Every structure is written in structure tokens, then in C-alpha cells.
Amino acid sequence: MKVLGIIPARYASTRFPGKPLIEIQGKSMIQRVYEQALKAISLTKVVVATDDERIAEAINNFGAEFVMTRDDHQSGTDRCAEVSQHFPDFDIVINIQGDEPFINPKQIDLLVSCFEHGNVKLATLIKEIHTEEELLNTNIPKVVINSRQEAIYFSRHTIPYIRNAEKNKWLDVHQFYKHIGIYGYTTPTLLEITRLQPSSLEMAESLEQLRWVENGYTIQTRITAIETIAIDTPEDLDKIVG
Template identity: 35%
Template sequence: MSVLIAIPARYASTRYPGKPLVSLKGPDGEKTLIRRSWEAAVAVQGVDRVVVATDDTRIADHATGFGAEVVMTSPACQNGTERCAEVAAALPGYDVVVNLQGDAPLTPAWFVEDLVAGLRADPEADIATPVLRCDGRALNGFLADRRAGRVGGTTAVFGVGGRGLYFSKEVIPYTGKTYADEDPTPVFHHVGVYAYRPAALHAYPSWPLGPLEALEGLEQLRFLENGRKVLCVQVQARGRQFWELNNPSDVPVIEAMMAAMG
């Protein structure tokens, strides 16, 4: 299967304007968020092409400067999936289009590799996305974010065969229990990476915004609202920590994780 990775990046983030150009300190020095996300993408095995998809010349110039290929997309795109749909239309012929979001520089390469394998094994799936079982530490972090009024990670629930049932910025399912840091929990963190079959991706912008997507602000819900099969692929952290950059307070968290990983 031929694979294209697109990294959507926009400057005008509601929660964190200019986020792709934020600098993150790591053992390898300071690099911007978008550069670290691009480096994560090029580390994936079996990928034929990696592009940064943006509507902002500041991001485009910076990405070109460190060697990335850039596809300019419309400022009318409402989310990363719509931006990826424009990339897929501009660069046709790939069997799988991966949306590796530009705010997730700690995404391990095997997450994407497992998604592509998941689509290969399940011809009925229109889209595949990774889910990671929370341990007590991660779950308690999500709950602390919600108590403080912060939007943190997204959680997922799925049924037989990994078929996605719902995704939420609330912590679901409700457990009513307390877990020690290392305990496995029944809550799964949805990792914001997607592998699409081109037909489903091309259809996405033509569907109207549904009530669930509008409420949650989660683009993958549009596929569920239109009856498409979303495959949740369980991935393993293999000792790696994972966090997305959603708020300015996430910067030191990610920097600490990079330092711990060396």
C-alpha cells in the first residue's frame, strides 16, 4: 500500500495561536513543534511521501527552510481532516493518507505503522486511528485537567473488532474508581493520528457538520455520524510517554518527556 503522510498545521489556533512555531527544548536542542512533528513523520517505515499542509506562509517558509515539502491549503479548512482532503486531491494516487497532527511530536513511528496494517487487515474500515490504554497516572492527569476546566486528551470507546463507538473530550467510560499510577484502567486515550482510505477522505468535506462534531470539536465524529467504520487500533507505548500540545501548559510537560526519553 502506498502511503502519504500529511501534517496539518495552522497558525490561528483558538487555544494556542502560533502553536506550530513554538520552540520545544529537547536533548537535541531547540526545535519548533512543526519540525519535531515532521521528524516524527519521516521516521515512519513504509511511507512514500511526507508533506506539511498549511495555509500560513510563516509556517510554510519555516518548514521549507528545514527541508520539508509543503502543500498550501485553503484557509477555509475547518480542521485537519479537511486540510488532508485537499492534500489528497492535490496529490492523488496513494492507497492510504495519514493525518499526523502537527501538535503531537512524541507520536511513535509504530503507531502509524500499526494503523496502515490495520487498514490492510480490515477492508471494511474507512479510517483507522490509534488508542492507548491509560494507566492510573494518565487517567488521573485527564481527570485533573477536567476539574481545572482544561481540555486535555480525548478518550475513545469501541466495540467488537475495534469498531469505534464514540470519542469525547470528557473522560469516558465512567469508572468511579481510584487507580494507582501503574494500574491499567478501562479508559483509552485516543491518539490524534488518522489513516484514511482516499474515498472516505474525499467524501468528508461534502458532509455537513453534525451535532456531535459541533459539540465535541472532534473531526473523527463526522465519520461516525455518517455511518462510516472507524477502526480503533490498540497500540502499545513500549515505555514511551505520549502527550499532545494543546495548551501552553503542555510545553514543559512535553519537554520533560523528551528529556526523560533522551
């Protein structure tokens, strides 16, 4: 099984322009993500996908492989789909978030393990929620899974609703999960899902994975105990290096 790790990196971030090039303890963020991804034993190759010459120059300077993509992609999934067509002999594509400079390579390996079962076409990671702050935070997508650890639904709202308990007791009576935004796809499935039209659920929640669910795709999950640290704003960076 040949596995391609792709790190989408764009310059034009609304909340943090130029984010991939910010320096974190002497290295750019995109370099740190790339070096962490290289440590994953499950990946056959790692490439960066970008549409910006400044990012491409930085990547070239630290000796990484990259692919220039179109600049009109709506998501990292779309950018990964374009890059995957440059590597048609790979079976699996892993979409690695470009704003997680300290991603643990074991998370990548855990996600790839989902594809050891030949019927899995899509996969992602989830993590147990243990604080009320996370449970009620609409910026943290929640996920409900079935007995086979397949995702049934994703929502910014707290799901499921516990009817017979007060909100401050919900964590005592049910195990909730949050979504960790790293995805795996078989190469044919990746190309299929990027041809789908935006769905009503996706637009309602602003979660692209709901497009796949709404179109009947099964998303396998694995539970990770490792926390991820994403840098979405300059304030997030201050928390890490401060």
C-alpha cells in the same frame, strides 16, 4: 499500497499562536514532527499542509515538501482532503498531528497496519486508561470499542458508566480507553467525510469523528502502549523543555 503522510500546520492557534515555529532544543516543532514522520517505514511520502507563508518559509529552509492550502479550513481533516487531491495516486492518507514533536514513528506504522484489511476505510489509535485523572478528565476523549476493535462512540464524558461500582473502583472492574488523535483514511473516504454536514453529536461533544460515526462510517482502532505528548499551550512546552 501507497501511503501519504500529511502534517497540517497552521499559525493562528487560539491558545498558542505560531505554535509550529516554536523552537524545541534547536529545531522548530514542525521540523521535529516532520523528521519523526520520515522514520515511519509505512509512509511513502510526507508533506506539510499549511496556509501561512511564515511556516512555508521555515519548512522550505529545512528542505521539506509542503503544500499551501486555503485558510478557511475548519479542521486538519479538511486541510488533508485538499492536499490529497494533489496526490491522486495515493491509496491511504495519514493525518499526523503537527503539535506532537516527539511522535513515535511506530505509532504511525501501527495505524497504517489497519489498512492491510481491504475493508477498512477509517482508522485511529486508542490507549488504555490506568489513572483516575485521565478517566475523569473531559479534555481527554474516551472511546468505546466493539469485539472487532471498531469504535462505537467517542465522548468527553467517562464511558461506559459502571452502574454497580463506586467511581473510585471503575478502573478495577472495566478497561477504559482514551483516543489518540491520529487518523488514517482511504483517499476516497477522506473526500467523502469532508463533504458531510456537521452532526448533532459532533457539535454536542466538539469531536469531529462523531460526524463520521453518526453517518454510518466504521472506524477501525488499534491499541497503542506508547504515550503521546501534544503541545497545546506554552505551559505544555515548559513541561517538555523545563
